[in-house]
Amino acid sequence: MxxxxxxxxxxxxxxxxxxxxxxxxxxxxxxxxxxxxxxxxxxxxxxxxxxxxxxxxxxxxxxxxxxxxxxxxxxxxxxxxxxSHIRSWRRQLASGHRPVQDAWNSVVADARILRVWESSIVNGLLQTADYARHIFERHAELQKSPPDAEDAVRARMKRQEWLYRPGKQLKLLMWEGALRAEVCPPEVLAAQLDRLSGVVGMDTVRLGIVPLGAALRLPPSNAFWILDDRLVITEDWHAELWLEDAETIALYRRVWDAFEESAVFGADAQGVIARVRRGLDR
CATH class of the missing domain: 1.10.260.40 (lambda repressor-like DNA-binding domains)
Structure with missing residues (x-):
């Protein structure tokens, strides 16, 4: 706390x-x-x-x-x-995941630049519907919240419209371990990896992958979002933290910059994704 x-x-x-x-x-x-x-x-x-x-x-x-x-x-x-700083999942998920996704959609809609670090799963803005469905189902089981995966998936897919709006920029860094996490059946993960490979080069997306063998200035940590350098949102198992003070935002920006130094982009990022994808085929 x-x-x-x-x-x-x-x-x-x-x-x-x-x-x-x-x-x-x-x-x-x-x-x-x-x-x-x-x-x-x-x-x-x-x-x-x-x-x-x-x-x-x-x-x-x-x-x-x-x-x-x-x-x-x-x-x-x-x-x-x-x-407003600590939002427990127990309270947020009392009516299921859909209201939480709707709230996120409203917050993200106004943002111009999103800097995101993901260490365990594929980011929601780039998830396929099948991948998202498995994530919601498993979290609903964990949190004992109402099962509303289909409604939550639709809300998350709607958020992805943000990627196609002019003036928006997603700067996403992902730990390679997030690509390998089999939180869904292999065929769903394979389709998800194909989706990720396809977004490399999009005007509104700058996707960086931190390979497992990369030299790191900091150990991989929990995921977080930085919205226009005015708000940080990060998650733990019990709650979601919304952090607005300038000092904390600056700290998370330094963490993001440190991970960026270890990331690969463009064709090199696609190479990492392709390597993980081939491993699934084997």
Missing amino acids: STDYQRAREELGRRLRELRIDSPGGRLTGTELAARLAWPQSKVSKLENGRQTPTDDDLRAWAEATGQLAVVGELRARLRGFE
Whole structure:
């Protein structure tokens, strides 16, 4: 969990404690508030000490129980402020992958230059429908989210229209291991590799492959997106992080530049893809 996120959560906890202490009906103890809310006292303690993230409903219940409903808007604004940095998959995928893909489509639509590092799978902007379907199905199983692979695939394919709009530029770097990851049947992966080879040379795509044997300034790390040097989005198993402060964006740009130094482009990139493709045939 990021330091900024934890600090913001602790600040929200202090605000909740103030509301409990300054209740118009008289100061409430943590035990008394827990009884009003029918919560375990430990939940009150965790929220006040920044060890648990409240939900919208928790904040409203707290404000109501302390007799201060007027502060609900303020509390929810605080929550949105730090949740915009860490977006848990559990919450995002509560209605399936389609809403997440739609949100991504909106964010990407306004971007002019995307710098992307992919270390484990083919990037969504270049995925075939069959490849994407397998990715969504496996993640839905992992996250125990509603299975909506077909709707999610359609949304992801729609995002790829971005590649054919004037003034757009995808600068994608991929670790060769991502080409080799058999997260789908071999015939699906073969078609995916053919798709990748075909985009080399597109006006709106600059595809670089970092070969397995390349000298590296940094070890291959988790995937991330840099949108117009104004926003970084990266993922972990539990959550997606949206990072907007200039210092962090500059850090990720340095990481991307380091991987770019190890990448091959054009015919050399096609050569790496072709080598992996021949391995599948064997």
